[in-house]
Amino acid sequence: MDDRRVLTVSELNESIRLLLEAQYPFISVGGEISNLHKPYSGHCYFTLKDSGAQIRAVLFKMQQRYLSRFPKDGDHVVCRGRISVYEPRGEYQLIVDTIDHQGAGALQLAFEQLKQRLATEGLFDEHRKRRPPGFPGHITLVTSPRGAAVHDFIHIANRRCPMVRIAVYPVAVQGEQASAEMIRALEEINARVATDLIVLCRGGGSIEDLWAFNDEHLARAIRRSAVPVVSAVGHEIDFTIADFAADLRAPTPSAAAELLTPDSAALRVRINQQDERLRRLLRSRTEGAAQRLLVARRRLESMRHPLERLMLRLDQLTTRLERSLHTTLDARGQRLAHAARTLARLNPVRRVHLYEQRLNEARIRLLRAIRTQYQGKEERFARVAGVLHAVSPLATLERGYAIVRTTEKKQRVVTGYGQVRTGEVVEVLLHRGALQCRVEQVSEEGLGNSGQEDQSRTASTS
Numbered sequence: 001m002d003d004r005r006v007l008t009v010s011e012l013n014e015s016i017r018l019l020l021e022a023q024y025p026f027i028s029v030g031g032e033i034s035n036l037h038k039p040y041s042g043h044c045y046f047t048l049k050d051s052g053a054q055i056r057a058v059l060f061k062m063q064q065r066y067l068s069r070f071p072k073d074g075d076h077v078v079c080r081g082r083i084s085v086y087e088p089r090g091e092y093q094l095i096v097d098t099i100d101h102q103g104a105g106a107l108q109l110a111f112e113q114l115k116q117r118l119a120t121e122g123l124f125d126e127h128r129k130r131r132p133p134g135f136p137g138h139i140t141l142v143t144s145p146r147g148a149a150v151h152d153f154i155h156i157a158n159r160r161c162p163m164v165r166i167a168v169y170p171v172a173v174q175g176e177q178a179s180a181e182m183i184r185a186l187e188e189i190n191a192r193v194a195t196d197l198i199v200l201c202r203g204g205g206s207i208e209d210l211w212a213f214n215d216e217h218l219a220r221a222i223r224r225s226a227v228p229v230v231s232a233v234g235h236e237i238d239f240t241i242a243d244f245a246a247d248l249r250a251p252t253p254s255a256a257a258e259l260l261t262p263d264s265a266a267l268r269v270r271i272n273q274q275d276e277r278l279r280r281l282l283r284s285r286t287e288g289a290a291q292r293l294l295v296a297r298r299r300l301e302s303m304r305h306p307l308e309r310l311m312l313r314l315d316q317l318t319t320r321l322e323r324s325l326h327t328t329l330d331a332r333g334q335r336l337a338h339a340a341r342t343l344a345r346l347n348p349v350r351r352v353h354l355y356e357q358r359l360n361e362a363r364i365r366l367l368r369a370i371r372t373q374y375q376g377k378e379e380r381f382a383r384v385a386g387v388l389h390a391v392s393p394l395a396t397l398e399r400g401y402a403i404v405r406t407t408e409k410k411q412r413v414v415t416g417y418g419q420v421r422t423g424e425v426v427e428v429l430l431h432r433g434a435l436q437c438r439v440e441q442v443s444e445e446g447l448g449n450s451g452q453e454d455q456s457r458t459a460s461t462s
Contacts, residue, residue, distance in 0.1 A: 010087065017085035020092060024083040029055070029094060030102065033075045046071070048079060048094065057081075057094040067099060069206040076102040107207050111214055114241060118216070123223055129247045130228045135262050135352060136196040138165045142185045143201035145170045149253035153201060153232070156257035161264045167195070173202040178212035183221045190226050197260060198227050200242055201253045204235040213240035222246055232256035267352075268340065275336045278363060279329065285370050286325045292374075293318050296381060310384050317380075321373060328369065332362055397431040404428050407436070417442050 036046035042061035171181040231246035250256030428435040
């Protein structure tokens, strides 16, 4: 450069900017944040300093979305970016792309080492974990009573199933004493509180904020708990040692409330479905019984007049049976409706199993009653059929008697000696088969009573 050339201030600042940007295209600088402020533009301005010097830094608004944790005064961080010069004032500054908090890497390493050691020990084995109850009556939250997490959990749980009782055991969820307080809470709840579930609950935060849930003693206390423990810590992307040790891990406190509380509306739908299923079963049984009775009635209608009285009786019995079944169905329906109202009004956790048992018993009794009534109708039908068979002409033929009728075009049953003539061919109907016979002799008296051998003639069979 020509030493005699006179530079303007703007030219000098631009030249310095180009030199610095070429020399330091991307650097990492560690220090403490101070004088942090964020004007309406959304950009973040602060000073990065150590014990001997300081440098101005700026974090533009568009880069802030990539931060896992927003910095504050006093934070010790590592800023990565490039050096530039603000030419109007001739000040050089650090243009920051990312910010990493010092110490986070060491914590993450400690987390991975503890996780690996406890997993090798078998503390996280799935076969050691218990399934949370499907209908918990009492849930105990171990959390800070002032956090948003507890309010979200209670709000969602009350909306889904207001019958579930929720208690809050207040503890610190951040800081040096947090893990000790949570361990003491687990021990006291197991010793004194009758609860169905324990939920470790807190909102999101940095790895430092959630570090209390990475305590080894807390993980072992979770596994010692006789009551199932659910971990609902942080956001969906946050994982802690407590998540792996717990019987169930929920992504967020709100998700835990959704997972652990039954939906009362869905429960009512299930009851209605069971009610409809029972009604269809009873309707099917009734229609089947009615169909069988209809078939029997049609068979009886094919007989002659003596069966009409029996058919009338069967119709009456059918009507009574249908009325009885409908009455039973209505009674069961009323009981189901009453049970549904009671279940909606009371806690279903302790009663739902009892109602299911009663429903099964009612179904068994109803089926037994249907079977008993149907068997009774079958027995009555058999007796009636027996009576009809006893008075039937076919039964008389079975006892050795025969029916004699003429063979003319209009056949007539022969009931007296005057209806036939000697030499006439007649048809004799037997129990099995028939005979055609010629009349050899006509007598007013029976052949068995004459006693005269010459008057007995044998009929010739054609």
